[in-house]
Amino acid sequence: MPDANAPKINKGLDGIYVSESKICKVDGLNGKLYYRGYPIDDIAANCSFEEASYLILHGTLPNRGQLDEFSKSLSAERDLPTLVVDVIEDTASEKDPMHVLMSAVSLLPAFDEEADDAGEDANLRKSIRIISKMSSIVAAIGRYRNEGEEYVPPDKSLDHVENFMYMLNGKKPTKQEYDIMRIMFLLQLEHSSNASTFSAMVTGSSLSDIYSAVTSAIGTLKGPLHGEADEMALKMIEAIGNPDNTEKYIEDALAGKQRIMGFGHRIYKTYDPRAKILKKYLLELQEHSAEDVRKLTEIALRAEKMMIDKLGASHGIWPNVDFFAGPLYTAAGIQIDLFTPIFAASRATGWCAHLLEYWKENKLIRPLEYYTGPLDLKYLPIGERQ
């Protein structure tokens, strides 16, 4: 019998507004994305990581002096405590890199005298520490996943993205590698109150500290419904293997009601503007790419065409940011199991910006459940139970 008193259950909080924000506008109907009011196309075309990270944290584009100071404070924080490097060394070779990242970040407050200082200035300094050190941690995880490689300490003369690639590979990136990684860092910086960002806000709302909140976000990003989608999209492209298999693979997958990773989005009901930017880069790269990247690109483009024909306008299922990421990362020499950790290292900016904003008018996030079980059951001694 239906329960006449049952309240509306907001599964997944779909359509529920939890806060106001001035950080990021996702216009899902028109396929537009703004960071602090600036269209993502302009950000991608013009900004360094440091510039965009400053914009998202502070709300305005930095002038020369502000940018220099911010860049210096970021690079100054790149070193990792020895215990953190040791834990990465002990666990990274065989374990899930997102678990290793979570452990490493959760250890950082043990080495931060300001860990429990809840002041706004302290939280901004800790944000810079987290953004800086998470890149170092992800690079260290990448090193230790390859047998025989050792930790490469940061080079503070390099910019954020260059240093990441230097710590990962032991040498500076080529121009093409740098361009790809700059774009990947920029496009993943921030995306409003998605699951991981919301998770940071929930933890932060108890007035827990920023390290704990970012640790929650990492754990949430780890899930296959969230951060791992780009890894799964590339695995599908690799499984297709030969461009001429693409159409049959997609057809069979759709017939079997298999979900095609990299397509469809809770908010975007049209082409994800970030996917457009990535596709453009991929096309520009194509003629200079190695054989394997050219093949992945061809498969991706053929799969994209078929998916749009079948599900685009008719079902609102379009390519999202995850779909073209794989071939681009491959062109930059990034291994698949680092995609989600790099996403985390980039999104750290958005997580911290949301926490700083939410704490200005904090309220504990505590929704309700509707209880549908029995009441007033009689406790029976253990000998009398079935």
Next chain:
Amino acid sequence: MPDANAPKINKGLDGIYVSESKICKVDGLNGKLYYRGYPIDDIAANCSFEEASYLILHGTLPNRGQLDEFSKSLSAERDLPTLVVDVIEDTASEKDPMHVLMSAVSLLPAFDEEADDAGEDANLRKSIRIISKMSSIVAAIGRYRNEGEEYVPPDKSLDHVENFMYMLNGKKPTKQEYDIMRIMFLLQLEHSSNASTFSAMVTGSSLSDIYSAVTSAIGTLKGPLHGEADEMALKMIEAIGNPDNTEKYIEDALAGKQRIMGFGHRIYKTYDPRAKILKKYLLELQEHSAEDVRKLTEIALRAEKMMIDKLGASHGIWPNVDFFAGPLYTAAGIQIDLFTPIFAASRATGWCAHLLEYWKENKLIRPLEYYTGPLDLKYLPIGERQ
């Protein structure tokens, strides 16, 4: 100018139902709490930790065979990986014990072959591992916070609460210590979708693993608006110092609009049924207690009377579970900085039960934000910025 298009913002998700649940009913108007339909008074009067933990995880009270099997599987999981003990040793003496707990739990999946197995049976086994090992971790943190003390390995012949006290103190608890800790573990096992449990659900909703979800919950519980309230309540009682100072202290605090920790609750608008149980225990203990506990108890009772007179019926602000916890923990020899970690070790059961339940009909939890900033700002080259 007010924004005519602004949607309703559900700050803190107050009053928003996010799911159905059969685990726990909190009847805030009538001051009643049920675990799987059984009144909390019956649970507190009759159950061992193992029995109540089984009830919450499985939905029914165990018969003798089920309880024996469950108890055995819990005790078999008490050992900690060496790296986890090392990290606790390296960080526990000076650092926030909740950060240490978070790091330690986030390392556990690195030693679990089933870490990323999302099957229901595997998740139940992992729940038992987490519930068992979190008690060992909290005991180890307690050891290493005292200079000169070493890790005490678990004794698998003891029950869950006895073993916790054994690992913490290096000796078995007295009957009074055991009774207090049994009650504290039982009353903190579960409390519907509060902030930490909801945080576990948000992380779990991306289909991330159970270790990551529990790590998020620990980070959320750490906040002073949530798990730390019992520590702050005892600090206030200790600050009052002399029973005869109680009334003046409370009066001054209320006049200064200072929040009195341990009173008031988002859901309970009457006497928290758990606080009633704790108060009863405290009164029973009083004549057998040491001088310091008797003094804390007297202050607590006088503060309670005054708060109820001033704010109880008139403002719906009544004692909650945090208020009487401090004097009881003190009587069991538990130091204040372990209160929240013990809360976590107990609530691990509720977190895992909620995850197991939510995953049966999972939906990614992803609310919306309402963007209130500017749009279509023009990107200026850095030289042209103010």
